[in-house]
Amino acid sequence: MLGPRLQLLLETLRKLLRRGSESHAERLLKKTRLEDVAVVMRFLDLRFQRQVFDLLPDNTQRAELLTELDAHLLSDLLEGREVKSLVRVLELMSVDAQADLINELPQTLAQELLNALKPAEVEELEDILQHDPETAGGIMCTDYFALPEDTTAGEAIQALQGSDDVEMAFYVYVINEHGHLVGVVSLRALVITPPSTPLRDIMASDILSAKVETDQEQVAQMAARYNLLAIPVVDQSNRLVGIVTIDDVIDVLREEATEDILRMAGVDESAYESKSLRKNLRKRAPWLFATWLGGLAGSLLIGSFEGQLEKQVALAAFIPIVLGMGGNVGTQTATIMVRGLATGHISADVGWRYLGREFLIGVSLGVLYGTLLGVYAFTRYSGEAHPLQLAFTVGLSILSSMSVAALVGALTPLIFDRLHIDPAVATGPLVTTTVDILGILTYFLMAGLFLSGLGG
């Protein structure tokens, strides 16, 4: 998804830097959007990233690049730089971007920067830093536009004209004498109203707002559901303290989708962000260990049926397909449930509806594939002893494994949701391992039922 334009930019930039043609690179950077530079940085070696940062025309551009850049690149890029020159860049960033940056830096550098900033700036910044970075308070920006109720539309427009640093001002918020949020006026309403009208008369007073401690995902869902360009954030006493803008909402929605996707596969966080092998291993090893333990349990279980296997070695051949079909249906079902819960299309409170449906799907698919495999097994082993019994064992095992898998795949996310644990961790390794063990058990129980006492 880099696209031919960015691909060309990346290649040209890399070529110029490799050759040492700094002045050409400088010119190229000058006419490139910083959002594009930020994307291309991901694919450059660290020394080239540092060069690009230095070659930007001025500190305003550097500030914007730092705002747009992937969080995990920041620390390496800025380490070892002079604090004084960094502060000059930092001062040109919005407070929420400053907070994002500080949160990514090693503690000593972060502290040095905080010490070097002007006291007024530090205060605002520390207001944000005190909140969990994944809450409304942690992602809000404090450059919003708020006016008292009796301000007129004309005065509001004049006030807007006088301000220059208000990030994405789409709404004018209306506050009362206590600083409490009491209304909101869209920029458009302001423009199309007679100038003498007080804001009180044109404001919408049925306002949606988030609390500082509201989870960022909820804030994003709110903006998405009600098509809002910004959500006001209030503190415990309902005083307006910031806004979360739509561009941050989009980032949050994408982050949360990525997190869910990776969790479903049993990976913690954005593993593609980290170049360090050690970190990567740490992000993946835990779930693999769960799978390993499950596999061990499975092998113990199979080992305990060794007698049956010795009588009918053909049984071994069908273990992977019985487990594979179950695992697959389980993953499908769990994925549908997890995504449905995340987007609000499935509600845990009417969960039993889905359980029934998913179980029926599992049974239907189980009958289909069980019959297919039974017929195959009968044909393939018709020359050997008890092909019909083998066919029934195999076919019924597929049926049972797929039905149980559908049920487990649907039930686990619902239970996790009720327990307020992210259902995404329920898919993948957990469901597959459970389904595997149940599959092995039923398979050998069926085999015992149909084949035992028949003699090899």
Added chain:
Amino acid sequence: MLGPRLQLLLETLRKLLRRGSESHAERLLKKTRLEDVAVVMRFLDLRFQRQVFDLLPDNTQRAELLTELDAHLLSDLLEGREVKSLVRVLELMSVDAQADLINELPQTLAQELLNALKPAEVEELEDILQHDPETAGGIMCTDYFALPEDTTAGEAIQALQGSDDVEMAFYVYVINEHGHLVGVVSLRALVITPPSTPLRDIMASDILSAKVETDQEQVAQMAARYNLLAIPVVDQSNRLVGIVTIDDVIDVLREEATEDILRMAGVDESAYESKSLRKNLRKRAPWLFATWLGGLAGSLLIGSFEGQLEKQVALAAFIPIVLGMGGNVGTQTATIMVRGLATGHISADVGWRYLGREFLIGVSLGVLYGTLLGVYAFTRYSGEAHPLQLAFTVGLSILSSMSVAALVGALTPLIFDRLHIDPAVATGPLVTTTVDILGILTYFLMAGLFLSGLGG
């Protein structure tokens, strides 16, 4: 994620409708946001959905509900209604919402509605309907605000004041005498500029735009990357024909994430949307069939090693864990690659970098878990013949299976991306099946190497 407020709304509404207290339900609906009604509709029976639609205060509310409602609910909700009354609702919707609706309805009803609409409205609507619904042309709205270059800021504000139906007007687009898009002015710039300034002097002329045929995902990525509230859409001759607004961008980003997530699990489209069992089965059966075929190949393969299994039945016990560990690493790697490609954090053009890294991760994890399992196998089967050989077979098989799985999991999405096939279809069933077959093969080859000719 329904939340306590919506949960309460759902329960109250359901109770009132069940009891037949229509007037109470009507009053409840009157004071509820339509976005909330739209969410709650998902969980109501069809007859209650229809009642809610009828109980809304007026057609403006009905029009808004239809705009907000999940696409898959529309057809059942509107079927059998009088065309004349439907048209009255339809006329109150924006053209892009009309198009979305028409696209979801059965052909005969859609045609009847088109016939009953006023000719002027039909023309605009058909302009949109001719485009693929998943392109910029298919999701754009045609209520944008465009003015000639020599208009002054003051005139522009007056023009804005005179219009009432412009959807989310954040930007004024500037066009030349041929209708070509030449610039853009933000509403904020308009407000803070002296009224006599012509738009030409304050417009940004370096504009990002989409073509009507641009894929909706690309449009959304563009808006997200450059923090834009709307993307102008131009036709082949660069004439402005519509805009894609940020609320649609958010919908697209979520839809595409859902599509990717489900595809990775081998499910087509949003399976949770469909209540029909038959449709659901059709969405899931194809990939399961692929898994079934893969499983069959696996069972044939194991069958061909029956001689070895007969000599050492213990081999069967480790099949699931060898395949499970490989499958898991493969899925992890493939998921990381697919999501990275989708978000632009991984580029296929520097794919070899990731291949190397992922392979190294696979080998490292393989050494860890292979050693663990080898030690376990040796201990567990120390009383039987050749425990050391069994330990080596099992341990080296895990190592090989995990390394190969990491490689396959990383390589498949990259290849699919190069071939312009959605890499998401590469994960899940395809990777797992490939990894299974390769895993079985190496396992029995190892077994042959270490255990053959030893005699049980």
